[in-house]
Amino acid sequence: MLDILQSIIPPAMFFSAPLIFTALGGVFSERSGVVNIGLEGLMVMGAFVGVVFNLTFADVFGAATPWISILAAMVVSAVFSLIHAVASVTFRADQVVSGVAINFLALGLGVFLTKQWYDKGQTDMVSQPFYTLDIPVLGDIPVLGPLFFQNMYLTSYLAIILAIIAWYILYKTPFGLRLRSVGEHPMAADTNGINVYAMRYVAVMISGAMGGLGGSVFALTIALNFSQSTIVGQGFMSLAAVIFGKWHPLGAMGAALFFGFAQSLSVISSSIPLLEDVPQIYLLIAPYVLTILALAGFIGRAEAPKANGEPYIKGSR
Amino acid sequence: MFTNRMFNILVPVISVLLGLIVGAIIMAAFGYNPLSGYQALWDGSFGDIYYFGETVRQVTPYIFTGLAVAFAFRSGLFNIGAEGQVIVGWLAAVWVGAAFDAPMIIHLPLALLAAALAGAIWGFIPGLLKAKLGVHEVIITIMMNYIALHVSNGLIRSVLSENQDSSDPIKESASLASNWLMEMTSFSRLHYGILIALFAAVIMWFLLEKTSAGFELRSVGFNQHASQYAGMNVGKNIILAMVISGAFAGLGGAMEGLGTFGYMPTHSAFTNLGFDGIAVALLGGNNAFGVVLAALLFGTLKIGALNMPTAADVPSELVEIVIALIIFFVASSYIIRWVLLRFKKEGK
Numbered sequence: 304m305l306d307i308l309q310s311i312i313p314p315a316m317f318f319s320a321p322l323i324f325t326a327l328g329g330v331f332s333e334r335s336g337v338v339n340i341g342l343e344g345l346m347v348m349g350a351f352v353g354v355v356f357n358l359t360f361a362d363v364f365g366a367a368t369p370w371i372s373i374l375a376a377m378v379v380s381a382v383f384s385l386i387h388a389v390a391s392v393t394f395r396a397d398q399v400v401s402g403v404a405i406n407f408l409a410l411g412l413g414v415f416l417t418k419q420w421y422d423k424g425q426t427d428m429v430s431q432p433f434y435t436l437d438i439p440v441l442g443d444i445p446v447l448g449p450l451f452f453q454n455m456y457l458t459s460y461l462a463i464i465l466a467i468i469a470w471y472i473l474y475k476t477p478f479g480l481r482l483r484s485v486g487e488h489p490m491a492a493d494t495n496g497i498n499v500y501a502m503r504y505v506a507v508m509i510s511g512a513m514g515g516l517g518g519s520v521f522a523l524t525i526a527l528n529f530s531q532s533t534i535v536g537q538g539f540m541s542l543a544a545v546i547f548g549k550w551h552p553l554g555a556m557g558a559a560l561f562f563g564f565a566q567s568l569s570v571i572s573s574s575i576p577l578l579e580d581v582p583q584i585y586l587l588i589a590p591y592v593l594t595i596l597a598l599a600g601f602i603g604r605a606e607a608p609k610a611n612g613e614p615y616i617k618g619s620r
Numbered sequence: 621m622f623t624n625r626m627f628n629i630l631v632p633v634i635s636v637l638l639g640l641i642v643g644a645i646i647m648a649a650f651g652y653n654p655l656s657g658y659q660a661l662w663d664g665s666f667g668d669i670y671y672f673g674e675t676v677r678q679v680t681p682y683i684f685t686g687l688a689v690a691f692a693f694r695s696g697l698f699n700i701g702a703e704g705q706v707i708v709g710w711l712a713a714v715w716v717g718a719a720f721d722a723p724m725i726i727h728l729p730l731a732l733l734a735a736a737l738a739g740a741i742w743g744f745i746p747g748l749l750k751a752k753l754g755v756h757e758v759i760i761t762i763m764m765n766y767i768a769l770h771v772s773n774g775l776i777r778s779v780l781s782e783n784q785d786s787s788d789p790i791k792e793s794a795s796l797a798s799n800w801l802m803e804m805t806s807f808s809r810l811h812y813g814i815l816i817a818l819f820a821a822v823i824m825w826f827l828l829e830k831t832s833a834g835f836e837l838r839s840v841g842f843n844q845h846a847s848q849y850a851g852m853n854v855g856k857n858i859i860l861a862m863v864i865s866g867a868f869a870g871l872g873g874a875m876e877g878l879g880t881f882g883y884m885p886t887h888s889a890f891t892n893l894g895f896d897g898i899a900v901a902l903l904g905g906n907n908a909f910g911v912v913l914a915a916l917l918f919g920t921l922k923i924g925a926l927n928m929p930t931a932a933d934v935p936s937e938l939v940e941i942v943i944a945l946i947i948f949f950v951a952s953s954y955i956i957r958w959v960l961l962r963f964k965k966e967g968k
Contacts, residue, residue, distance in 0.1 A: 340700075340758070386948070390948060390951055390952050393955075394951075394952035394954055394955040395952075395954040395955075396948075396951035396952045396953075396954065397951050399698055399758070400898075400902055400947060400950070400951040401948065401951045401952070403895075403898055403899070403947060404944050404945075404947040404948035404951060405944075406944075407895075407899070407940060407943055407944035407947060408941060408944035408945070408948070410940065411937050411938075411939075411940030411941035411943070411944050412937075412941055414935070414937040414940070415646075415935050415937035415938055415940070415941060418935040418937065419650060419935065531889075532888070532889050535889055535890075536762075536766060539762045542759070542762070543759050543762065543763065546756060546759055582774070583774075584770055584771065584773075584774035587770040587774075588766065588767045588770045588771060590766075591763040591764075591766045591767045592763075592767060594759070594763050595745075595749070595760055595763050595764075598749070598755045598759060598760065599749050599753055599755055600753075607756075
């Protein structure tokens with residue numbers, strides 16, 4: 304039994320981490336009232352920047368390269384997400400449509416620049432990815448050690464820590480209260496002196512940074528290079544996790560952990576007696592079918608932030 | 621001077637121009653000559669009769685996916701699931717096309733019907749969940765896309781072929797391919813589907829603008845609460861809109877299965893026909909005639925892009941960037957309107 308759990312939990316955590324990061328970004332954006340279908344594109348941008356930075360600076364930074372790569376990816380994706388912010392906050396664009404444009408643009412730019420700089424459709428494999436490691440003292444604890452503290456990526460812990468921080472920021476700080484109020488009733492927030500536009504810009508940029516973090520972590524732990532097909536749907540899964548998790552950071556984390564687990568199923572099934580004989584196709588569609596079932600019944604009605612998707616126009620009623 | 625109608629024409633035209641201009645700037649920034657880049661694009665889509673045939677072939681499924689997304693939009697729904705509906709439609713068409721033997725007059729319509737039905741079912745599920753449980757259709761349709769992709773790959777390997785990576789070819793009697801059209805376009809893969817696509821656009825226009833069912837669909841799109849108050853069954857209309865939308869997208873898949881390819885390969889990634897359909901619908905202003913024009917533009921861009929790396933050394937992804945920019949500018953139509961009105965005031 305322990306063996307089975309040991310072959311389930313670490314891979315599930317490892318597949319979940321990028322989804323958790325991105326979904327947390329989605330929570331911030333949507334809590335401020337900006338729908339972000341562009342999470343997929345933000346992840347693509349993050350993966351691209353993470354890989355390119357890693358390839359370029361591996362000699363300079365050595366073992367620290369992956370960490371600096373994800374920082375670079377966060378910064379670039381945050382700047383890239385400004386496009387979505389300008390369109391949906393200032394230009395009053397349909398936020399869903401603008402998000403779709405972000406997805407197209409990130410993929411087009413990423414592959415265009417890849418061809419430009421590497422003369423082929425995909426980059427080389429990175430030489431400085433994240434490696435698994437055993438946590439020194441905690442890894443020696445019986446039962447829990449092998450499950451949670453051996454063969455793990457540090458990024459998996461970072462994801463969980465950030466989820467708790469995000470919860471704290473959103474629910475325990477004045478900034479979080481303002482951000483949520485802007486997403487619920489922007490006019491009331493405006494009347495109380497909160498700058499709706501500024502809050503929404505900040506929220507979208509946080510989602511950009513977190514999406515970039517998620518994409519680069521995915522690229523540097525799972526994909527290891529960048530191409531057209533590096534990020535296929537992880538952003539959409541994260542968006543589903545946002546809604547599944549009822550727009551709450553910890554809920555989104557739970558949903559992302561669940562998706563990560565479901566995604567890892569098709570990879571680890573061969574080593575689990577119960578799943579060995581299940582045809583691959585069922586395991587492949589499991590995360591999506593389970594999501595639909597969960598949204599349709601098990602979690603009850605989820606209420607989106609009230610002003611989600613509505614451009615705020617000062618002075619209108 | 622600026623009526624709403626004029627804005628509806630001006631905004632997409634300006635968006636396309638802006639997209640092309642920014643694309644040119646990007647080309648110039650990377651040391652390419654934008655003029656030769658766009659020349660290669662033009663030559664690659666209309667340069668000779670073969671390319672022209674290929675362009676029209678590419679336009680065909682875009683019309684269908686564009687109509688699908690536009691139809692849902694008009695009813696206030698966002699169908700991101702056209703992609704999955706294309707895949708199941710393609711699968712169903714090829715399945716019927718390969719498995720049955722019948723004279724063409726029965727076989728071809730049957731294959732088309734199967735595609736429409738498959739797409740409709742794929743639209744029905746998110747429609748039902750939206751209408752009955754209020755689950756957001758965007759999420760469900762995204763999930764349905766992945767399910768369509770994996771299920772169809774599985775079925776092609778296990779049912780439609782014996783562990784091969786593509787289905788058996790369809791029978792002659794279910795094929796939309798036409799020797800006549802192919803010969804005329806020096807053997808492009810142009811097929812009769814374009815006629816069905818244009819017919820479908822007329823159907824959509826008629827259905828939405830000239831029937832009472834269409835009026836209900838549109839009014840639900842405008843204001844659900846008012847429609848409810850006026851005695852319309854909002855839930856029924858939501859489901860109906862998604863079903864019809866899915867049927868259009870499914871037929872788009874049939875165009876690929878019965879016309880262009882004559883079989884279905886397993887897909888490792890999405891075909892993007894459905895996602896591009898979102899852009900087509902938006903640019904086409906969500907009306908049938910606009911969708912046909914927008915599909916023509918996208919087909920031109922996509923087929924022309926294939927000529928860009930060879931003729932001008934520009935990566936074909938440049939066109940993806942241009943398409944993204946066009947969508948972005950269409951989405952930001954408010955600012956375009958604002959600028960236009962500014963200009964008008966200063967002109968006085």
